[in-house]
């Protein structure tokens with residue numbers, strides 16, 4: 481059966497690579513973008529005119545997310561895989577505390593931690609309509625409290641730790657609906673966020689992660705926070 485996949489932050493980086501990979505695998509892909517004129521996505525749309533549906537989606541705006549639901553409902557009555565991928569760092573994230581603009585933490589928290597929960601809430605019925613839906617929250621090792629050695633990136637690290645808690649709460653709540661919820665550390669990738677010195681190619685990472693998601697069962701006996709090899713990551 482053709483999978484219906486929704487990805488936030490699909491204009492570039494890992495989100496774009498997920499869209500490309502799922503299209504190559506024959507899925508119907510709803511690519512959430514803030515700017516509908518995304519050049520990269522328009523090129524992909526030429527290759528997959530019927531399977532790629534760009535959807536305007538800013539994860540901070542409930543009204544826009546609700547419009548996105550209506551748009552998706554024109555094509556399908558269910559979502560099999562939701563990938564909450566959109567995220568940011570603030571401009572002063574890598575500054576030491578004395579120089580960091582801590583007020584910027586709020587926007588980062590809004591996008592990285594609250595945004596995924598907003599999207600899940602809005603798309604919940606479509607997820608429930610799937611036989612065995614998966615919600616994938618793209619987290620980070622930087623959200624792991626027990627392994628943390630950093631002294632900076634308050635905005636980003638705290639938002640990803642909060643996303644991990646959101647993942648656990650969703651996992652507990654949605655077990656009864658046979659919806660699997662995962663938090664995934666994708667690794668350090670060469671994207672706008674990761675920079676050019678990063679170790680991993682984002683398309684190769686997307687392929688590896690899609691393989692893992694396809695292996696996963698919905699029995700509730702697997703770890704919830706994993707790395708890009710499928711191993712459990714410490715909270």
Ligand SMILES: NC(=O)c1ccc[n+]([C@@H]2O[C@H](COP(=O)([O-])OP(=O)(O)OC[C@H]3O[C@@H](n4cnc5c(N)ncnc54)[C@H](OP(=O)(O)O)[C@@H]3O)[C@@H](O)[C@H]2O)c1
Nearest residue numbers: 489491493494514538539566567620668669671672673674
């Ligand atoms: N890169 C790494 O090394 C690394 C490591 C660990 C975890 N991660 C995680 O992996 C995921 C993807 O990261 P990436 O490296 O691909 O990042 P990226 O290249 O910076 O792309 C971020 C994406 O998020 C979108 N976005 C930002 N704010 C948004 C909002 N309010 N609503 C909707 N979309 C929004 C951007 O859209 P616009 O084009 O409109 O700005 C863009 O598509 C993130 O969750 C990140 O935290 C990345």
